[in-house]
Amino acid sequence: DVVMTQSPLSLPVTLGQPASISCRSSQSLVYSDGNTYLNWFQQRPGQSPRRLIYKVSNRDSGVPDRFSGSGSGTDFTLKISRVEAEDVGVYYCMQHIHWPHTFGQGTKLEIK
Amino acid sequence: EVQLVESGGGLVQPGGSLRLSCAASGFTFNTSWMYWVRQAPGKGLEWVANIKPDGSDSYYVDSLKGRFTISRDNAKNSLYLQMNSLRAEDTAVYYCVRDGGQQWGQGTLVTVSS
Numbered sequence: 001d002v003v004m005t006q007s008p009l010s011l012p013v014t015l016g017q018p019a020s021i022s023c024r025s026s027q028s029l030v031y032s033d034g035n036t037y038l039n040w041f042q043q044r045p046g047q048s049p050r051r052l053i054y055k056v057s058n059r060d061s062g063v064p065d066r067f068s069g070s071g072s073g074t075d076f077t078l079k080i081s082r083v084e085a086e087d088v089g090v091y092y093c094m095q096h097i098h099w100p101h102t103f104g105q106g107t108k109l110e111i112k
Numbered sequence: 113e114v115q116l117v118e119s120g121g122g123l124v125q126p127g128g129s130l131r132l133s134c135a136a137s138g139f140t141f142n143t144s145w146m147y148w149v150r151q152a153p154g155k156g157l158e159w160v161a162n163i164k165p166d167g168s169d170s171y172y173v174d175s176l177k178g179r180f181t182i183s184r185d186n187a188k189n190s191l192y193l194q195m196n197s198l199r200a201e202d203t204a205v206y207y208c209v210r211d212g213g214q215q216w217g218q219g220t221l222v223t224v225s226s
Contacts, residue, residue, distance in 0.1 A: 039213055041157075048207060048216040049157065060214070092157055096212055100173045101147075101159040 002027045002095055006104035012112040019080040021107045023093035028073050030097075037097040040069055040078045043106075044089040052091075053078065085111060114138035114215045116208045121220030128198050132220055134191040134208030142166070142186040145211045148193045150204040151219075160206070161193065198224045 003026040013019045029036050040053040051060050053069035056076060066081040080087060088111060093104040120132040132148070148160040161182040163170040170182045181194040191208055205219040 037212075041213060043157075048218055049213070050216070051213045054212060054214070090156075094157075094213060099171050101162070103157040103159070106156045 001100055002029075002098045002102050004093055004095060004102050004104040006091075006093060006107050009105060009107055011107055011109045013080075013083045013109060014112045015085065016082050019083050019087075019109060021078045021091055021093075021109075023071075023076045023078070023104050025074045025076075025095055027098060029095050030073060036072065037095060038069075038071070038076050039094045039096065040067075041092045041094060042087075042089050043092065044086075047089075049092065080109075083109070083111070114210070116210065116215055116217035118206065118208050118217045118220040121206065121222045123223045123225065124198055125226050126199060126224055128224070129194070129196045130198065130222060132193040132195070132206055132208075132222070134217060136189045136191065136208075136210070139210065139215075141189040146182075146184060146191045147209040147211075147213075148182060148191075149207045149209050149213075149216075150202075151207070152201075152204040155204075158204075163191070195222070198222075200224050 005024045007022045029038050036056050038056050041049040042052050043049040052063050052067050057069045068079050070077050090106040090108050092106050115137045117135045143165050147162040150158050150160050161172045163182045167184045179197045183192045203224050205221050207219045208217040
């Protein structure tokens, strides 16, 4: 199985400050069609996960532009330019090119 | 508005069975891959199974093969998960998920306990 490794696992951030989460995969996530199938999800406390970013860097509808995704191959990053209180929760990366699809362990973002 | 509404969870004894259902609306169900993802209490997300749009093929996490079966009825815009020989470690919230994780249901809790 493809292992997705996130860091850090805990991320205390001051309101208004930037935050960055790394996700590394044990195999390349580039498909034969040229796309890279790496998504990012946010799970707020008590809620279902919500997709933020698909195919590395594409923001889903309604996602604030302070969220951005980048990376290639096996190394990816989710950045929040200025953390707001509503960003508290757990963030997961996920690959869906190899079966079984796999998630990172999750990064818990909290306000310092 | 896209909606995925799961049902069928509950308390079941070890070795028992449950069938989860997911009612989909607001998108073209019969052209969408569909998935089940689960989350044990206080834990992360685990992909369980997925099924092609026409239902002709499905994929499972190795550890669940033979016990869980994913299926769909495109005429009813519904997704199912038949779970047999349930174990305590299957206790989790089970989410119905659309293609690539673009939409998630609210989840249904399955508790396996005597």
